[in-house]
Amino acid sequence: MITVRDLTKTFVKLKALNDISLSFQSGECIALLGPNGCGKTTLIKVILGMVVPDTGSIEFKGQSILGQWQYRNLIGYMPQIGRYPENMTIANVFEMMKDIRRDSRRILDEDLISSFNLNDLMHKKMHTLSGGTRQKVSAALAFLFNPDVLILDEPTAGLDPLASERLKEKIASEKEKGKLVLITSHVLSELDDLITEVCYMQEGQLAFHKKLDDLKAETGEDKLSKAIPQVLMSQSTLI
Amino acid sequence: MKKILKYVMVDILQNKIVLIYTFLLLLISLSVFNLESNSAKGLLSLLNIILILVPLICIIFSTIYIYNSSEFIELLVSQPLKRKSIWISLFGGLASSLSLAFFIGGGIPILLYHADSTGFMMIAVGLFLTVVFVSIAMLAAGMTRDKAKGIGLSILLWLYFSLIFDALVLFFLFQFQDYPLEKAMVCFSFLNPIDLARIQILLQMDISALMGYTGAVFREFFGNEIGVALSFVGLFLWILFPLLLSLKRFNERDL
Numbered sequence: 001m002i003t004v005r006d007l008t009k010t011f012v013k014l015k016a017l018n019d020i021s022l023s024f025q026s027g028e029c030i031a032l033l034g035p036n037g038c039g040k041t042t043l044i045k046v047i048l049g050m051v052v053p054d055t056g057s058i059e060f061k062g063q064s065i066l067g068q069w070q071y072r073n074l075i076g077y078m079p080q081i082g083r084y085p086e087n088m089t090i091a092n093v094f095e096m097m098k099d100i101r102r103d104s105r106r107i108l109d110e111d112l113i114s115s116f117n118l119n120d121l122m123h124k125k126m127h128t129l130s131g132g133t134r135q136k137v138s139a140a141l142a143f144l145f146n147p148d149v150l151i152l153d154e155p156t157a158g159l160d161p162l163a164s165e166r167l168k169e170k171i172a173s174e175k176e177k178g179k180l181v182l183i184t185s186h187v188l189s190e191l192d193d194l195i196t197e198v199c200y201m202q203e204g205q206l207a208f209h210k211k212l213d214d215l216k217a218e219t220g221e222d223k224l225s226k227a228i229p230q231v232l233m234s235q236s237t238l239i
Numbered sequence: 240m241k242k243i244l245k246y247v248m249v250d251i252l253q254n255k256i257v258l259i260y261t262f263l264l265l266l267i268s269l270s271v272f273n274l275e276s277n278s279a280k281g282l283l284s285l286l287n288i289i290l291i292l293v294p295l296i297c298i299i300f301s302t303i304y305i306y307n308s309s310e311f312i313e314l315l316v317s318q319p320l321k322r323k324s325i326w327i328s329l330f331g332g333l334a335s336s337l338s339l340a341f342f343i344g345g346g347i348p349i350l351l352y353h354a355d356s357t358g359f360m361m362i363a364v365g366l367f368l369t370v371v372f373v374s375i376a377m378l379a380a381g382m383t384r385d386k387a388k389g390i391g392l393s394i395l396l397w398l399y400f401s402l403i404f405d406a407l408v409l410f411f412l413f414q415f416q417d418y419p420l421e422k423a424m425v426c427f428s429f430l431n432p433i434d435l436a437r438i439q440i441l442l443q444m445d446i447s448a449l450m451g452y453t454g455a456v457f458r459e460f461f462g463n464e465i466g467v468a469l470s471f472v473g474l475f476l477w478i479l480f481p482l483l484l485s486l487k488r489f490n491e492r493d494l
Binding site for chain 2: 011045048049050051052069070071072073077079083084085086087096097099100101103
């Protein structure tokens with residue numbers, strides 16, 4: 001569904017993405033992992049068209065996305081740090097987004113608004129919200145338009161355990177519907193029962209991209225948090 | 240595009256600064272017209288205030304507004320919207336709300352006290368200057384991500400167009416006073432939107448005789464329909480050029 005070829009992006013001196021090629025299929029739930037500053041967020045932003053790559057191409061459903069915008073109708077994006085116009089209320093933000101995306105004619109999915117109890121907070125201005133509540137707003141917005149692709153950047157960071165559990169349930173149920181879900185996270189333990197594939201990035205390069213089952217079989221480990229260090233060690237000995 | 244324009248307009252019109260700007264302009268225009276016995280004199284005093292105040296407020300307010308909407312822009316860019324329509328809507332929202340403010344604050348008093356061709360020219364020129372300086376602000380804000388640098392740059396640009404440019408032209412005139420520079424002066428005036436605006440009004444007021452031989456050359460060039468049309472084309476280019484340049488930068492920018 002999304003194919004990335006030979007992607008390179010340099011920020012001043014830092015090589016954020018170095019010749020990355022990847023492809024993601026629908027129905028999969030992919031974990032994008034790697035140390036801080038390895039280019040995960042940059043990769044996501046390139047897919048969303050927020051960052052313009054130096055070289056390389058991205059195809060969404062077989063069509064190049066460079067200079068395109070319609071394809072974003074099919075994407076729900078939850079940013080790492082949700083930034084919203086400060087003097088709008090939550091209700092204003094939801095109304096504005098519904099208004100902007102009205103053309104996409106999708107059935108609205110308001111499950112998360114109710115399961116996060118956001119309805120009681122609708123009159124609050126964005127600048128009065130706590131970090132966790134902002135995250136809830138971001139998550140609810142990402143799922144609201146029932147998109148085919150969900151891109152979640154650190155979705156559970158800052159959420160309380162209850163909310164993070166509800167979000168995980170929601171992600172699992174969307175995956176069942178055959179959607180493509182792309183998650184970055186540093187909390188490996190919560191990804192175990194959610195994901196089907198693992199992409200590991202290091203210093204702007206792709207270290208590996210494997211099915212979770214293959215990964216577990218190769219390493220003989222059942223937990224992601226143990227399997228990944230093993231693969232990395234075996235790779236470094238090969239080099 | 241219309242949708243974003245609507246949100247930008249509502250947001251700006253809720254902003255108290257634009258209201259204060261409108262009232263300030265209204266207060267100045269009314270008091271100028273009431274202080275002077277002759278409304279033509281009042282118009283001349285108002286001209287000088289408008290040529291300083293309108294560009295200053297427009298460029299500073301627009302620059303700060305664009306920096307403060309960075310969250311809004313970031314949010315919109317990740318949505319199914321064209322970058323071009325986001326940027327143009329931002330420009331349209333700023334230009335139309337500041338033009339409305341100028342029309343209420345400056346235009347209505349002019350229509351009340353001095354509704355002749357000079358008055359109409361003054362309103363047209365004021366509206367053009369508003370849009371020109373919004374466009375220049377878009378360029379200044381698009382040049383750098385650093386808010387302090389961006390605002391500094393727009394203050395410098397205002398200073399350049401209001402003071403430094405004229406000083407440079409005067410310096411140039413004195414250096415080359417042995418040569419006939421009247422034709423060159425006409426060309427120079429196209430390099431500064433504020434000068435274009437000023438010349439138009441002064442010619443309308445028929446006080447170009449005060450400017451000596453240069454005034455006569457100006458009169459000959461700008462005094463007819465073609466000259467007026469040309470100077471408005473000049474002002475229009477001053478809107479278009481910075482806007483297109485900033486749009487190009489915005490399209491290539493990483494957010």
